[in-house]
Amino acid sequence: MSHTAPTPRAELDGIPAYVPKPPKPPAEGPSYRLFLNENPYPPLPSVLAAITEAAAQTNHYPNIFPDRLTDALARRLDVPPEHLTTGPGSVGIYQQIGQAMLKPGDEVVYAWPSFEAYPIVVRMAGAVPVEVPLADGVHDLDAMAAAITPRTSAVFLCEPNNPTGTAVGAAELKRFLDRVPSDVLVVLDEAYYEFYRSPDAPDGVALHHDRPNLLALRTFSKAYGLAGLRVGYGVARPALAQALRKCAVPCGVSRVAEEAALASLRAEHELFERVDRIVAERERLRTALTAQGWAVPPSETNFLWVSAGAGSEALAGELERGGLLVRAFPGDGLRVTVGSSEANDLLIAAVGRLTPGR
The missing domain is CATH 3.40.640.10 (Type I PLP-dependent aspartate aminotransferase-like (Major domain))
Structure with a gap:
């Protein structure tokens, strides 16, 4: 009997896993999933x-x-x-x-x-x-x-x-x-x-x-x-x-x-009213973050990109410790889902405390 095992295709070598490892929620207190571009509202x-x-x-x-x-x-x-x-x-x-x-x-x-x-x-x-x-x-x-x-x-x-x-x-x-x-x-x-x-x-x-x-x-x-x-x-x-x-x-x-x-x-009429609210929150969140000195380009999605450069992972870590789970792209920036009004308020406050020079 051969002791060799089936060999996967060579093309699979080096292919990254699609789903990123989710951030760890804090040990205590609520946490908000702002890393997968999910809709914050439950089904109608x-x-x-x-x-x-x-x-x-x-x-x-x-x-x-x-x-x-x-x-x-x-x-x-x-x-x-x-x-x-x-x-x-x-x-x-x-x-x-x-x-x-x-x-x-x-x-x-x-x-x-x-x-x-x-x-x-x-x-x-x-x-x-x-x-x-x-x-x-x-x-x-x-x-x-x-x-x-x-x-x-x-x-x-x-x-x-x-x-x-x-x-x-x-x-x-x-x-x-x-x-x-x-x-x-x-x-x-x-x-x-x-x-x-x-x-x-x-x-x-x-x-x-x-x-x-x-x-x-x-x-x-x-x-x-x-x-x-x-x-x-x-x-x-x-x-x-x-x-x-x-x-x-x-x-x-x-x-x-x-x-x-x-x-x-x-139920599109009801659902698109929710989309309107998410878009309004997106613009409110971007206005607040740019006012704090962060580079946040205009977005046409349900998330924002925060250009944090080399500090992206550290910033994500600070936010996660406060229950705000975001997606870091090391060396580039953060992708932050537009969440509920409560989550967005917490994010504005947390990022404001971390803004350089403040």
């Missing part, structure tokens, strides 16, 4: 009722694909159902992209820092990451266009960007898309679409009609507050959407998740 009563009813049927498999949700989204977005693919969060659709669209040796261009799934998805497919540094915290679209070569198979573009919250806007985005070869897939990640309030905000769903190489991704995790149920969707022309559906995990969106998403679509 109508959504919770749908979840409860669906949970009673979890002895049954869900449909292979969430057909009722697909039809509802098609009506909501005014697109044919065959333009849609779904998955357990937008991350699930990135895995479909890796299987359907990326081959070993392909190059994938994306900004950095950006969504942490990008290097993981690319390397798992055996493809080659081409990371283009941000310019003053914003996508450098000229540099990204220049990085495209005959070996490029895809471009990932997070608009607005995670973790900086910054955005390029529709006009610049369209100019960039016009420069991308038609045989290169462009994944426009709009996870924070509902928080994007600039009059120049792009709409990937509208853009995809005239661009066969464009895939717009959205999610129910953020604005709809269903992060724990994992529901995401993509909108693309039929040939591309069909290829992604072929790679989707069967029954990947649970019955509970589908019913919660359907109930959320029915």
Whole structure:
């Protein structure tokens, strides 16, 4: 009998774990999760009722694909159902992209820092990451266009960007898309679409009609507050959407998740009132932090980026000891979720005490 063990693919060597190690809550007192860009509000009563009813049927498999949700989204977005693919969060659709669209040796261009799934998805497919540094915290679209070569198979573009919250806007985005070869897939990640309030905000769903190489991704995790149920969707022309559906995990969106998403679509008016409150808190929080001397760029998401440079980890540690759990990017800054008013008040006070020179 051989004593050797199965050998994992070499492409997996060095791939980081996707989920960061969560900060440690304080030993005493309340703590606030401000490190995963979660919605601070619990499900609406109508959504919770749908979840409860669906949970009673979890002895049954869900449909292979969430057909009722697909039809509802098609009506909501005014697109044919065959333009849609779904998955357990937008991350699930990135895995479909890796299987359907990326081959070993392909190059994938994306900004950095950006969504942490990008290097993981690319390397798992055996493809080659081409990371283009941000310019003053914003996508450098000229540099990204220049990085495209005959070996490029895809471009990932997070608009607005995670973790900086910054955005390029529709006009610049369209100019960039016009420069991308038609045989290169462009994944426009709009996870924070509902928080994007600039009059120049792009709409990937509208853009995809005239661009066969464009895939717009959205999610129910953020604005709809269903992060724990994992529901995401993509909108693309039929040939591309069909290829992604072929790679989707069967029954990947649970019955509970589908019913919660359907109930959320029915309750959008109430949910978007909450989004308005989060946006107002975002602006209040940014105004307070910039007044304290911190560099905080304008955000179009439900989080803020605090440029703390080399002091990022130390600042995060101080905040965590006070029950404010934030995400540190060593040497760069902090990503801070816009939480409840109470959590935001505590953050303003805590950061104010730590501001240099005060």
